[in-house]
Amino acid sequence: xxxxxxxxxxxxxxxxxxxxxxxxxxxxxxxxxxxxxxxxxxxxxxxxxxxxxxxxxxxxxxxxxxxxxxxxxxxxxxxxxxxxxxxxxxxxxxxxxxxxxxxxxxxxxxxxxxxxxxxxxxxxxxxxxxxxxxxxxxxxxxxxxxxxxxxxxxxxxxxxxxxxxxxxxxxxxxxxxxxxxxxxxxxxxxxxxxxxxxxxxxxxxxxxxxxxxxxxxxxxxxxxxxxxxxxxxxxxxxxxxxxxxxxxxxxxxxxxxxxxxxxxxxxxxxxxxxxxxxxxxxxxxxxxxxxxxxxxxxxxxxxxxxxxxxxxxxxxxxxxxxxxxxxxxxxxxxxxxxxxxxxxxxxxxxxxxxxxxxxxxxxxxxxxxxxxxxxxxxxxxxxxxxxxxxxxxxxxxxxxxxxxxxxxxxxxxxxxxxxxxxxxxxxxxxxxxxxxxxxxxxxxxxxxxxxxxxxxxxxxxxxxxxxxxxxxxxxxxxxxxxxxxxxx
Numbered sequence: 001x002x003x004x005x006x007x008x009x010x011x012x013x014x015x016x017x018x019x020x021x022x023x024x025x026x027x028x029x030x031x032x033x034x035x036x037x038x039x040x041x042x043x044x045x046x047x048x049x050x051x052x053x054x055x056x057x058x059x060x061x062x063x064x065x066x067x068x069x070x071x072x073x074x075x076x077x078x079x080x081x082x083x084x085x086x087x088x089x090x091x092x093x094x095x096x097x098x099x100x101x102x103x104x105x106x107x108x109x110x111x112x113x114x115x116x117x118x119x120x121x122x123x124x125x126x127x128x129x130x131x132x133x134x135x136x137x138x139x140x141x142x143x144x145x146x147x148x149x150x151x152x153x154x155x156x157x158x159x160x161x162x163x164x165x166x167x168x169x170x171x172x173x174x175x176x177x178x179x180x181x182x183x184x185x186x187x188x189x190x191x192x193x194x195x196x197x198x199x200x201x202x203x204x205x206x207x208x209x210x211x212x213x214x215x216x217x218x219x220x221x222x223x224x225x226x227x228x229x230x231x232x233x234x235x236x237x238x239x240x241x242x243x244x245x246x247x248x249x250x251x252x253x254x255x256x257x258x259x260x261x262x263x264x265x266x267x268x269x270x271x272x273x274x275x276x277x278x279x280x281x282x283x284x285x286x287x288x289x290x291x292x293x294x295x296x297x298x299x300x301x302x303x304x305x306x307x308x309x310x311x312x313x314x315x316x317x318x319x320x321x322x323x324x325x326x327x328x329x330x331x332x333x334x335x336x337x338x339x340x341x342x343x344x345x346x347x348x349x350x351x352x353x354x355x356x357x358x359x360x361x362x363x364x365x366x367x368x369x370x371x372x373x374x375x376x377x378x379x380x381x382x383x384x385x386x387x388x389x390x391x392x393x394x395x396x397x398x399x400x401x402x403x404x405x406x407x408x409x410x411x412x413x414x415x416x417x418x419x420x421x422x423x424x425x426x427x428x429x430x431x432x433x434x435x436x437x438x439x440x441x442x443x444x445x446x447x448x449x450x451x452x453x454x455x456x457x458x459x460x461x462x463x464x465x466x467x468x469x470x471x472x473x474x475x476x477x478x479x480x481x482x483x484x485x486x487x488x
Contacts, residue, residue: 032047082312083107083110083312086103086107086312086315086316086319087107089319090103090104090107090319093319093322093323096326097326098319098322098323098326099322099325099326100319100322102318102321102322103315103316103318103319103322106311106314106315106318107311107315109191109311110191110308110311110312110315113191114304114308116168117168118160118168118169118170119163119167119168119169119170119193119194119296119300119303120169120170120172120191120192120193120194120307121169121170121171121172121192121193121194121195121196121292122172122174122188122189122191122192122194122195122196123135123171123172123173123174123196123198124174124185124189124195124196124197124198124210124214125174125197125198125199126199126206126207128200129198129199129200129226130198130200130226130227130259131173131174131198132173133226133259133260133283134196134198134224134226134257134259134285134288135157135159135171135173136259136260136283137259137260137283137285138159138161138171138285138289139159139160139161139171156172156173156174156184156185156188157172157173158170158171158172158173159171159173163289163292163293163296164289164293165293165296165297167296169292169296172188172189172192174188174189187314189214189217190217190310190311190313190314191307191310191311191314192219192307193219193220193303193304193306193307194219194220194221194222194292194295194296194303195214195217195219195220195221195222196221196222196223196224196288196292197210197211197214197221197222197223197224198224198226198259199223199224199225199226199243200225200226200227201225201227201239202239202242202243202246203242203243203246203247208246208247211223211246211247212247215247215248217310218306218310219303219306219307219310220253220295220303221249221253222253222254222255222288222291222292222295223243223247223249223253223254223255224255224256224257224288225239225240225243225254225255225256225257226257226258226259227258227259228256228257228258228284229258229284236256240254240256252291252294253291255287255288255291256287257284257285257287257288258282258283258284258285259283259285260282260283324444327373327374327440327444328440328444330373331370331373331374331436331437331440334366334369334370334373334436335366335432335433335436335437335440336433338362338363338365338366338432338436339429339432339433339436339473339476340429340476341362342359342362342425342428342429342431342432343425343426343428343429343432343473343476343477344425345359345362345428346359346424346425346427346428346429347422347425347477359428359432360387362432363383363387363432363435364383364387366432366435366436366439367383367386367436367439367449368383370436370439370440370443371443371449374440374443374444376443376447376448376449377448378448378449382449382450382451383449385451386439386449386451386454386455388451389451389452389454389455390435390438390454390455390458390459392455393455393458393459393462394431397459397462397463401427401430401431401462401466422477425473425477426470426473426474426476426477429469429472429473429476429477430462430465430466430469430470430473431462433461433465433469433473434458434461434462434465434469435458437457437461438454438455438457438458438461439454439458441454441457442454442457
């Protein structure tokens with residue numbers, strides 16, 4: 001019978017079925033409507049609420065079930081931390097053994113800066129954009145190093161400046177850096193009240209990304225075009241317009257300056273003879289001074305509030321990072337301890353299948369301890385679902401796991417015939433190590449134990465660490481077996 005004919009019949013039958021369902025639904029709807037018209041008003045309203053609410057509740061249920069969940073400590077929650085709340089968190093974290101020194105130092109520095117009443121400005125820019133020269137122009141007595149060679153600034157230096165208004169300003173001269181590589185410079189920028197980004201021409205793609213990053217810090221940002229004397233008036237306006245268009249900054253926040261510094265020139269001495277010389281360039285930074293002063297005068301309370309919020313966020317992030325490091329260290333200890341127990345349990349198994357019972361109990365205990373460490377509530381059904389999915393992954397690669405375990409044991413001379421129990425123990429050690437790490441990674445990244453992603457991570461980890469894990473657990477299995485023999 002032709003395939004096209006069979007498909008036609010199937011489509012015809014499906015159409016009849018759909019027509020039947022429509023007729024049944026229509027009849028049911030008309031019957032319900034008939035009875036509802038005769039029912040009291042409260043019945044009609046109640047039925048309408050149920051009819052509208054059930055689909056909505058179903059959608060909400062599936063949305064909460066399927067959507068990826070974030071960690072319990074959300075960035076938005078941390079942003080609302082007060083100094084007092086953060087200090088309480090620091091105390092409670094320290095009591096659990098977490099190293100809170102970095103976050104505590106951040107709060108101490110915040111308190112010191114607030115008490116000094118100084119305004120902090122971070123001068124930020126690429127290598128050789130003229131940051132050190134700008135500091136020298138603002139503070140001739142500061143002695144900041146300035147050199148025509150790239151990258152003179154190698155550390156973060158602070159210099160004091162008294163503005164015409166009498167404000168005490170501290171300038172942080174930041175080294176040219178890549179945002180991904182220089183954590184200290186980024187942190188100093190976050191501690192500042194105001195940021196100056198220095199460039200010496202139209203922005204490159206990388207510089208534009210850096211300016212966009214600085215805008216996200218939500219504090220006053222000035223873009224200063226240095227070495228502006230190289231342009232004619234028309235060219236200068238064109239470059240400034242391009243900078244405003246790329247960054248979205250207002251006209252008042254994009255200024256042209258000449259920070260001074262030294263430059264190399266070539267003098268022609270005649271008869272084809274050239275001589276290289278270095279000369280001092282005059283500084284013209286009035287536009288930048290005025291822009292800074294405008295921000296200082298406009299709303300100093302807002303600037304201080306934005307800075308304190310940024311520093312609180314920074315301290316909170318450092319505390320969270322310390323908490324993550326602590327949890328990672330403790331989870332490694334837990335996983336190593338339970339993996340050893342799994343090896344010993346596999347060696348001790350006698351009855352067929354008893355090792356599976358032993359390891360299942362151990363796996364449940366391990367996941368429960370990890371959930372307490374990561375402060376993640378885990379239900380029994382979630383643990384069972386994860387272990388079932390992980391068990392399915394193991395079945396697909398049991399032969400490979402056992403083969404690699406056996407090969408690892410061959411590295412130990414004098415063992416003679418390797419017993420199946422020892423091979424089994426090595427395999428269980430590798431499996432258990434990957435199982436624990438998969439559960440820990442899922443809890444750390446998602447704030448919950450989700451069975452399917454955890455099982456996928458388990459399979460990846462097991463494949464990734466087969467060789468290295470086999471040798472490690474082979475040593476453990478041989479050591480445990482020898483210890484048992486000595487005691488016997």
